Amino acid sequence: MADTNEPVITLRKVTAELGSRPVLRGIDLTVRRGEVVALLGANGSGKSTAVRSIIGQVPVTGGAIELFGTPRGRFRDWARVGYVPQRTTAAGGVPATVTEVVSSGRLSRARFGILRRADREAVTRALESVGMADRAKDSVDALSGGQHQRVLIARALAAQPELLIMDEPMAGVDLASQEVLAATLREQVAAGTTVLLVLHELGPLEPLIDRAVVLRDGCVRHDGPPPKAVGQHALPGHDHVHPHSAEAEPVRTGLLS
Known part of the structure; x- marks a missing residue:
């Protein structure tokens, strides 16, 4: 049985x-x-630079990154990682x-780049999970x-990854698609998938979030319970000081991105 305390992603003093x-400027995550x-x-x-550094799209200038306990430079099992970039032409x-x-x-x-029956079935399941069959x-x-x-x-899910990294999956997406994506993510989380999301706001994904990491000027300013947008705190631009933040800096819950 997998160790639930096992680090899947580790960043130590990462600069880029x-x-x-x-x-x-020295990210720990x-x-x-x-x-x-x-x-x-x-x-x-x-935010996006951080996730792109994890998958190797942005070179780091300092610090260390590990995936599943392996230094990223030596990590080869990329089938374990699903990546959804910011919205682009598919x-x-x-x-x-x-x-x-x-x-x-x-x-x-796929073996030798040839899709066999199990691969085609995985593609079909991925399409069904996002309502695009x-x-x-x-x-x-x-x-x-x-x-x-x-x-x-669906492309990321087709490989049945253990780790799913998504860069602003809800940006510019209509409400119906947001609800489909939230349901899809619920299924993945229930199956044990580890998820790192870059988000503009928590929206319909809020119930799924275990922790929020807030970046400011390339540094981690909060790592803990997600900021709550309740009442006037939900108003755009409202500064809400979170006492559990190490530096108690205001987090703009209405304009996080």
């Missing part, structure tokens, strides 16, 4: 730059098996059907923004 501009952690913060706080401008895009997420588990043969060019996002999530 974009165009010689410091973006991460641990996500343990089965946790759902939300990464919050204003624009430019380093096929990257290449003509493709919904099934083709989602199937590409299964290649990391009826659009399987459609071109992704015909999809709405919310449907694009569902396809990107």
Whole structure:
């Protein structure tokens, strides 16, 4: 049985730059098996850079990153990791059907790059989980923004990852798709998937969040219970000081990103 206390993601004093501009200034972050952690913060706080550094898209200038206890530079079992980038065209401008895009997420588990019956079934289940099975043969060019996002999530789920990293999955997505995505994530969490989310606001995902990590200017300013937006605290721009934050700095619960 898996150790529920096992670190799945570990960042120690991680620094990173974009165009010689410091973006991460010594990040410490641990996500343990089965946790759902939300990464919050204003624009430019380093949220997306942090998750992109975890998967190797942004080189770090200092510190250490581990995945499943292995230094990221030596980590090779990427089938264990599902990544959903910020909303983009699902096929990257290449003509493709919904099934083709989602199937590409299964290649990391397919033998010799050939999709067998078990792989095709996993693709079908992924499409069903995001409510897109009826659009399987459609071109992704015909999809709405919310449907694009569902396809990107299905692509990540097709490999049946143990760790799911999602960068603003709810951004610019209609309410119906938000509810589908929340239900999909509930299923993944119930199955034991570890999740790290970059979020603009907690929204319908709030009941699933175990911990919130708030970044400001590339530093962790809060790591603990998610900020609660209740009553006037829900108003945009309202500064709410969280006494459990180490520095008791105000967190703008209405404008987190």
